[in-house]
Amino acid sequence: MELKEPDQAKAILTNNFKTKFEKRKIRKMKSFEIPSLFKSNLIGKIKEYRRLNDKLKRDFSPSVFDFGPIEILLSRHFGFCYGVENAVETAYRILNENPDKRIFLLSEMIHNPAVNFDLLERGVRFIQDTTGNQLVNWEELSSQDIVIVPAFGTTLEIQHQLQSLGINPYAYDTTCPFVEKVWNRATSIGQKDYTVIVHGKPSHEETKATFSHSQSITPTLVLKDIREAQSLAYYIRKEKSVESFFKEFEGQYSKDFNPTTDLERIGVVNQTTMLATETQEIADYLKQVFVDFYQLEKEDIQSRFADTRDTLCYATNDNQSSTYSLLNEEVDFVVVAGGYNSSNTTHLVDLCMERFPTYFITSSENLLSFQQIKHFDNKSKEEKLTSNFIPQKDKVRIALTCGASCPDAVIEGIFRKLVSYFPTAKDVDTLVGKVVGLEL
Numbered sequence: 001m002e003l004k005e006p007d008q009a010k011a012i013l014t015n016n017f018k019t020k021f022e023k024r025k026i027r028k029m030k031s032f033e034i035p036s037l038f039k040s041n042l043i044g045k046i047k048e049y050r051r052l053n054d055k056l057k058r059d060f061s062p063s064v065f066d067f068g069p070i071e072i073l074l075s076r077h078f079g080f081c082y083g084v085e086n087a088v089e090t091a092y093r094i095l096n097e098n099p100d101k102r103i104f105l106l107s108e109m110i111h112n113p114a115v116n117f118d119l120l121e122r123g124v125r126f127i128q129d130t131t132g133n134q135l136v137n138w139e140e141l142s143s144q145d146i147v148i149v150p151a152f153g154t155t156l157e158i159q160h161q162l163q164s165l166g167i168n169p170y171a172y173d174t175t176c177p178f179v180e181k182v183w184n185r186a187t188s189i190g191q192k193d194y195t196v197i198v199h200g201k202p203s204h205e206e207t208k209a210t211f212s213h214s215q216s217i218t219p220t221l222v223l224k225d226i227r228e229a230q231s232l233a234y235y236i237r238k239e240k241s242v243e244s245f246f247k248e249f250e251g252q253y254s255k256d257f258n259p260t261t262d263l264e265r266i267g268v269v270n271q272t273t274m275l276a277t278e279t280q281e282i283a284d285y286l287k288q289v290f291v292d293f294y295q296l297e298k299e300d301i302q303s304r305f306a307d308t309r310d311t312l313c314y315a316t317n318d319n320q321s322s323t324y325s326l327l328n329e330e331v332d333f334v335v336v337a338g339g340y341n342s343s344n345t346t347h348l349v350d351l352c353m354e355r356f357p358t359y360f361i362t363s364s365e366n367l368l369s370f371q372q373i374k375h376f377d378n379k380s381k382e383e384k385l386t387s388n389f390i391p392q393k394d395k396v397r398i399a400l401t402c403g404a405s406c407p408d409a410v411i412e413g414i415f416r417k418l419v420s421y422f423p424t425a426k427d428v429d430t431l432v433g434k435v436v437g438l439e440l
């Protein structure tokens, strides 16, 4: 993947996303009551201060806290998004209201270990793991059980499975409206006889759900990156055989997909948490393939290539824009917090790794000491130990952020632990209180 310059990327994020309608919708979004164990007074006050001083969300620069020997640059936007707060509030409300019922989640509520662990502790059971392996057999469920659909949504096949067991799949459905927006976009493209190309991770719950809904309307294919888009170009130009298409894209195309006829008109949607720049690169590339192959004039492009903006959600846009602003700063390293299987978080890690040493951790427990950090390596997909991660210098500058599924309490824990490694650092509450103009 070719990363864009921060300013280029920010332009893509701004241009693609915020229509007046979406801006209005976001401003009117309701607030949710989430359990106090996920909240943080410290982080909540910082967010409130930034929100009040930037109601139109124009400023993506980080909040800077100078404790003397350590300076923390906290990303402008991070943490629980609309869809996650909605899902978390619903799950805990259902738990409180139904003490005598068995409660299941189709899979992880969100991709965050702290939230999932707490739900499991309270007796909730997951029916599938994140890759779709069955943890609870369908036959074990009865119509008396409660089944919660997570924020990612679910497939039509699973909805039918639940219905066949007498369980209403819409009764406790926390599918994020921004995911449903993608399904609606795919439907509207499909109804105009375009094949839908989904830019997403084929094994991610959300992409599987989008694929399922889209393929019920129109031929659908999932592409995970620009390399796959480049491979697809051979089939659009009819330069490679049908057999090799089925081999190359195994598991990623819809039933009865015909590469000869189903790649003559396409439209692109994406998983809501992909990198905006990568989706743009894929859409631009595929559009050009059509223009060149069919010798299209500007006014004819839409006959072959549906005009779609990306379908990233507002939280992905805000978090990626804020990360690009962080990358304009000079820091010694970045700490990104979140679940290792969280798509939106791993994209933030990928962006940060291009510029600074980056440590991807789940909580403050990964900060083993001033000298050692246990972190996830996005490339090898393994946790590893790094020594001397904090450089020896008079002032250390650390950037801190997290994805849309990470509780504020986790960020506060990391924030405080980092400062605690510097005995001469100013007091956290006093300094932050001064910056945000409040006593904490």
Ligand code: SF4
Residues within 6 Å of the ligand: 081, 082, 083, 084, 151, 152, 176, 177, 178, 179, 272, 273, 313, 314, 315, 316, 344, 404
């Ligand atoms: S990341 Fe976006 S699409 Fe996913 S739950 Fe949050 S708001 Fe919804």
